[in-house]
Amino acid sequence: MKKFLAILSLLALVLQIGCAGDITGVITLKGTPPGERELTPIRDTAECSAMYPGALPKTKFYVVGAGGELADVIVYLKGVPSASTGASAAPVVLDQKGCLYTPQILAVQTGQKVIVKNSDPCVHNVHTKPAANPEVNQVQMSGGADLTFTFDKPEPFLKFQCDVHPWMFAWVSVFDHPYFGVSGADGKFTIKNVPPGKYTLEAAHRKLGVQSAEIEVKAEGAAQNFTFEVK
């Protein structure tokens, strides 16, 4: 009986993936966003400032291309049943390089590993500031072993910060399903292998808020663009 159920489940999964389509789209920004701020506190730390002999890096609240393509927008299906494959999903890497987190916006599933590296010649502390998951604070020496984080509960924009260098932040959105994507520098996003059906698709930007659209995914997939506006 167990074997039969397992085969049935596998068959259903294969059929589902076989019929599943991708959701694609482009995120654009209308209007001129506020100017980014130079991270001047970097000058207060010898080891970090040594990595920036010229201009200092700036905040990355709005990463916008020449044609208004907006990066770092999390696009996801809302209200779908829990279907996390996190434990088996490939780990996501969050690096500390140049006294900055790279990338600064990312998304994972519950149970999926976030590997934090320290590529800097100085010490960092990796401090999560969650709303739903337990708070963790660990030291990571230069060249120290990678740290691994997992999150059991979904929550948007869970903050990672370094208190040694208080300008260092990254935001990790956690979902209990695999149907999400992050827009790249060209504004494009892809959500793969979405079973056919009607869904609510949301796009969330940390500063510009959330937009949503009703979409229908067919075997060949679906397309949906979002346009944020600076008011």
Added chain:
Amino acid sequence: MGDRCGKQRSGRSFLYMKQPQRPAPYRPALFWFAVVTSVMTFLLIGLGGLVTSSEAGMSVPDWPTSYGYNMFALPIQYWQGGVVYEHTHRLLASFLGVLVVVLTRWIGGAPSRVPLAVVGGLEIVAGAGIFLFFPHLKPVGHFFEGIGGVVLLAAAVWVRNAPGSPTLVWCGWGAFVLVQLQGLLGGLRVSLVLDWLGVPHGALAQMFLVLTAVTALLASRWWHQSTIFRQATVPRGLRHHVLGVTGLIFVQLLVAATMRHQHAGLAITDFPLAYGKVWPDTSPAAIAKYNAMRDLGTVGGPITAFQVKLHMVHRLMAYAILLGVVMAAVRARKKLGVEDSLTRFAMVWLGILLMQVFLGAETIWQNKAADVATCHVMVGALALLAGTLWYLVATRRAQLSKTG
């Protein structure tokens, strides 16, 4: 019992009741040691303010070790960024802890030897017990072992002097308890990642500062010899007025500590208006708009309606306190005269308050710059201290006038 005995004067304030039959003599060295302890406490509050203003409170995740090293042997290459503030805060706090143990021993004199030995021994046993039965609280065990050792050492030092007045001795023991509790709170905040403990940690720091300053006042020449001066009695109404305003300042400091430990930067970014209005809109749409337009700088968290309202409460209380201190200064001038030392002290208090209001505004205008915000914390502590000392001096005068 003498005329100043508590039995004959029951119902009077504790300051009166605790007077010994023969007041302990003034000891300049003890007084100055208490002053140094109080000044160190004030500086430590400033350093603590700098830690929070710089968002560096969690930069060293372990305690009482630092990055796995003995706190007193952290290699210099790790002293960078926020670690400079946080680690210096820990070292200065440890030094202050030793000062307070010495102060307790000095004030307590020879009779303090046994209780200190018992407390130190119990702390060492407690530390060992925590290692054995609560291994997840190992840092607390280390803390008790360390402080217990210092206390035992203090008990071992042969001090022959007589104790101070009972009130002074109680102040010493109060400081002894508070400084350890304060250290424990600060350590647990870090090691258990309980950021909310920063609020009681900040509040207790203010109480501790007041206690050390009161200790210095009780050990002062003025307190011992004030019976020989003729000084105007301060009316009860004025004393109670100052006490009420001082209480309000303490509540204000609690509100401020709560605001600071939200770690969200400025909840309201303009002053004297609030988002362009007398009372800001706190609807979800308005909060979303504020978050989008805030110039976060290096601070990352979004604000909430609660934080905006708390900020407004802080402003309203500041106005109420300023009014209260202005009234206290006016009443002191009217009742005591321009030349009276308490009238002058009230004017100094008013000056502190005006400076504090200016620093509060400047904190907003400078987008919560760490140096300005830290000065705001320190001057706030001074305001509380000034009110407390004013009240105690006035109460002392009233008591002396009753005894003739």
